[in-house]
Amino acid sequence: MNRSDFPMLDQDLIYFDNGATTFKPNTVISSINEYYTKYSANAHRGDYDISYKVDLKYEDVRDKVKDFINAKEKEEIIFTSGTTMSLNLVASAFFEKYLESGDEVLITKTEHASNVLPWFNLANKLGIKISYIDLDSDYHVTIDNVKKAITNKTKVISLAYITNVIGDKRPIKEITKIAHENNIFVVVDAAQAIAHTKIDVQDLDIDFLAFSAHKMYGPTGVGVLYGKKELLDEANPYMLGGGMNESFDNENEVLLKSLPYKFEAGTQNIAGVIGLGAAIDYINNIGIENISVYESKLRDYLINKLEKISFIDIINYEADGAIVSFNVDKIFSQDVAYYLNKYNVCVRAGNHCAKLVKNVTGVTNSVRISLALYNTEEEIDEVVNLLSDYEKIRNEMI
Amino acid sequence: MDDEVKKEIILENYSNPSNYQKIDDGSYEKYNTNNDSCVDNLNFYIKIEDNIIKDLKFEGEACAISKASSSIFTDNVIGKSINDAITYIGEFENMIDQKPYNEDTLKDACCFCDIYKQNNRRNCAYLPYRGLKKYLENYINK
Known part of the structure; x- marks a missing residue:
């Protein structure tokens, strides 16, 4: 929603790193x-x-x-x-x-x-x-x-x-x-x-x-x-x-x-x-409740799509925030982020400054998608499409 | 070096890295090297005798570039004297700093000749070099 309010979105990119910082209207x-x-x-x-x-x-x-x-x-x-x-x-x-x-x-x-x-x-x-x-x-x-x-x-x-x-x-x-x-x-x-x-x-x-x-x-x-x-x-x-x-x-x-x-x-x-x-x-x-409802629907949409990809391991199925953390089987999170960057998709890889998490999840690093009100289902489709082809990820991650 | 050849070398060294092994042997010394900006975190196990690097193994978590670079790096460094290893590290630095460098010294490590174009990946490729350089500086001053 409200994409035209954000000048950063005039560029050809999909920004899924809103947990790090959001764009400004x-x-x-x-x-x-x-x-x-x-x-x-x-x-x-x-x-x-x-x-x-x-x-x-x-x-x-x-x-x-x-x-x-x-x-x-x-x-x-x-x-x-x-x-x-x-x-x-x-x-x-x-x-x-x-x-x-x-x-x-x-x-x-x-x-x-x-x-x-x-x-x-x-x-x-x-x-x-x-x-x-x-x-x-x-x-x-x-x-x-x-x-x-x-x-x-x-x-x-x-x-x-x-x-x-x-x-x-x-x-x-x-x-x-x-x-x-x-x-x-x-x-x-x-x-x-x-x-x-x-x-x-x-x-x-x-x-x-x-x-x-x-x-x-x-x-x-x-x-x-x-x-x-x-x-x-x-x-x-x-x-x-x-x-x-x-x-x-x-x-x-x-x-x-x-x-x-x-x-x-x-x-x-x-x-x-x-x-x-x-x-x-x-x-x-816009109303914080409206934002909350919209993002929650967006997250469900993303989870439903991602969980169909057999080689993707979702770390947090259940969550109220607009965050999905996952890994691609046998591919380092940073390499996944690097691959997505080639298609102008911004995601975060690493431990996300939460260095004790590994002690409970057993996962030291992950790819993180964090959504905001201006993200769309079309953007999710595009990213899921990029993540659906294992050979493509492997070939283009370097 | 042709782009496809470079990619093949990197993927092969990533998939089947040389000298990728955790060592629990008192004759080796362990040092860690990591990247502040990401989560690359590798342990190296080194054995030096008579100023010669007799063996160098590594293991840990790293992206494709760090892992492939460490594989090529360990292959190239094993058997070198400390001075030759320092020269080799210097040649790699020249390459990623876009200065003239000796391809014969770097061998397969030349597959990273374009890495300077991507600053984050540059740090990944340089990770094993930075680690050994620091280790050898301490070793020499000991």
């Missing part, structure tokens, strides 16, 4: 262009008209994000450089202060590196323990397994909402309920979910949520950390500098700004934030 590109050509000033310096306009636009996006994820207050929305920074921020600024030696953090082996390494770092610094929730035979998280993994030392459960290799959607609402009954905080990595499914942080009762703009039709280099106000208030600042302090006189007299500015030191990615606002408008105009 014209409205996002023009909003950024407009900032750089019509009111290119810094924020929070409202002494003149164009700077005041920047303030209004920038803060207007904060409101849009608040509404998009249904946060209670706009102060709970922190702009960051992306999911990775958001997850690092929450680990360092809040949990490094809160956790003590012996405390446990629960993750899974299908998490992306950015929801693993910040916790490993805290484990080394604080002596906390990282434990893993067992996955079922489809590599999904079940409530029973969450219950089993919780101990009286568990203080944090940190999970992707939708994972980037398996594409499974976690039962976050049930998880936060159990977690909160046990005084456990829940951190959600929504990088792969934000453009594909409705997220309501109040309904799901999420404590911290992280996502990136560029995986939701917005620009690169900008993202969001949502946190419950009372928790963000408790957190230490992550970076220090201009824009985040009220006043300072000497090392003992530094007064920080209140939320959300406490976490936004230095000149922010203003163009990026404005682009994020346009991306939210774009998604809202």
Whole structure:
């Protein structure tokens, strides 16, 4: 749907790597262009008209994000450089202060590196323990397994909402309920979910949520950390500098700004934030539920076709996300990607930054197709056709 | 080298790689080499005696280009002195950097003469060369 909104699609290519980043619609590109050509000033310096306009636009996006994820207050929305920074921020600024030696953090082996390494770092610094929730035979998280993994030392459960290799959607609402009954905080990595499914942080009762703009039709280099106000208030600042302090006189007299500015030191990615606002408008105009339904149909269509190819091994039959991971028998994933590239088809091959996945699936690398709203059944037909001829793949993979 | 011949050499070395074997023998030393950008991950097992590379085996996960390149590479390197191996690596680097190179030294490895056109595949072909170069630098400085 809406293919004409995306200038990248004017080119002769099939883009199936939307889990890595999505293309940007014209409205996002023009909003950024407009900032750089019509009111290119810094924020929070409202002494003149164009700077005041920047303030209004920038803060207007904060409101849009608040509404998009249904946060209670706009102060709970922190702009960051992306999911990775958001997850690092929450680990360092809040949990490094809160956790003590012996405390446990629960993750899974299908998490992306950015929801693993910040916790490993805290484990080394604080002596906390990282434990893993067992996955079922489809590599999904079940409530029973969450219950089993919780101990009286568990203080944090940190999970992707939708994972980037398996594409499974976690039962976050049930998880936060159990977690909160046990005084456990829940951190959600929504990088792969934000453009594909409705997220309501109040309904799901999420404590911290992280996502990136560029995986939701917005620009690169900008993202969001949502946190419950009372928790963000408790957190230490992550970076220090201009824009985040009220006043300072000497090392003992530094007064920080209140939320959300406490976490936004230095000149922010203003163009990026404005682009994020346009991306939210774009998604809202189509409707996230409509996107969700369309992508789900597209995924079913792809799975039905792929499973008929005898030499293709699908790793994740069952998944709610728009992701299908597979391998071609006896052909290395990168060679498959290279072969498809010859026909202008973009897919990702490798371990997809989720290097613990191999411990549960036994598969070290795979080809990943990740769909977006502008992909079509015709594109799937073309790619499936290319993947149906084993000899052709073998002959043309080098 | 004709394009079809190049392809045949690559596919043959990929399908039936030379020296593809995991070694568990104390007289060999193991080193690992991998590509940051993808998942190529190969272990090499080397035996050096009197400055001669007596044997070199490899095993692990790799794409067609890395595997074929490692097969040709091990065939070419076994029996060479350390200095000759370094010269050989230098000739391969010349080839993929589009500088003049000695075809007689590179032999079948010349099938990668056009690989410079594809940057990601260039790294795959160079993988075994990068690995041994690093290993020999440490070996000489030991």
